Amino acid sequence: MTDASHAEKARHTWTLYARMYERGESLAEAAEHLGLAAEELSRAQAGLVRLGLLDTETETTVDAAAALARGLENSHRVLDRLVEQHVMVASLAQNYLGFTRHANDDLRVEFYERERSAALNNRIDELADLAQLEVMAMHPAANWTPERLDADDTRTRRHVGRGVRVRALHAQVMLSTPMFRDRLRARRDEGMEIRVAPVIPTRMLIYDRQVAVVQADPEDLERGAVLIHGRDVVRSLAALYEFCWTNASELVDVPRSADDAALTEQQRAVLRLLATGAKDDAIARSLGVSTRTVTRLVGELTAMLGSGSRFQAGVRAARLGWLD
Known part of the structure; x- marks a missing residue:
């Protein structure tokens, strides 16, 4: 193939990406x-x-900076692809990093309905690859599958491996x-910071306090999610997260519930x-048992909770969600 043919192919590739990225068009619409003729489209797509x-599954564009980060990471780990990866990185840096998603102001909102869950997962992967300082996660009680846990573990390891601080808040009931x-x-041992709380208000992810992914409806996990760009708004969400984090408990501070003892x-x-x-005698009368039985139970519970007093044991149990 001549130099002119190479240049024409590169131009078609660049033009197709620009059209899809900036206008949000599908592959077919942009072509x-x-x-573009069928052969030109095939070469540009390739x-x-x-x-x-x-992304071959959704036929949507991938953020160039995210693609660049992935390429650099792979180039260090896969020796036999090193030359190919460096060519890719050079092409991205030279031709594609200048793209930006334009907005009228600092705030931009993207809504992902349930039917667009694949696209949302792709965006979350991009944000994960671009995070440089901190990731804050908040998860209500949910039915986590092994596959979802594996995917979350992979993202967490990538973050921690790059020195990104990762914090996660989970519903305490999930410890059962x-x-x-x-x-x-295992995540805690790998460097992730984890706390639990009796109540988690919504599902939320915050990246570098600049972008947030928030559950669209706190009452319905299946309603989709909202992706929010905008430093001021996301900083407010981060403040909400910090409040919840401050009032949550470390795993080691939830006595025995982490050992599945109900x-x-x-x-x-x-x-x-x-x-x-x-008092013990009042509790005994209320439960219809002997005072000696109540005294024994109180001793066991205060020891289990590591409390300094009977009243403190009851208050701490309520805060930890043991009485729900």
């Missing part, structure tokens, strides 16, 4: 507007895939699931009465 700028509990322990109904009843300041 039609540009008047070029975008080779550069990592086109052995698989999930073990994953949290409370009996009798123990819960004793803790509720302790929180009101009731």
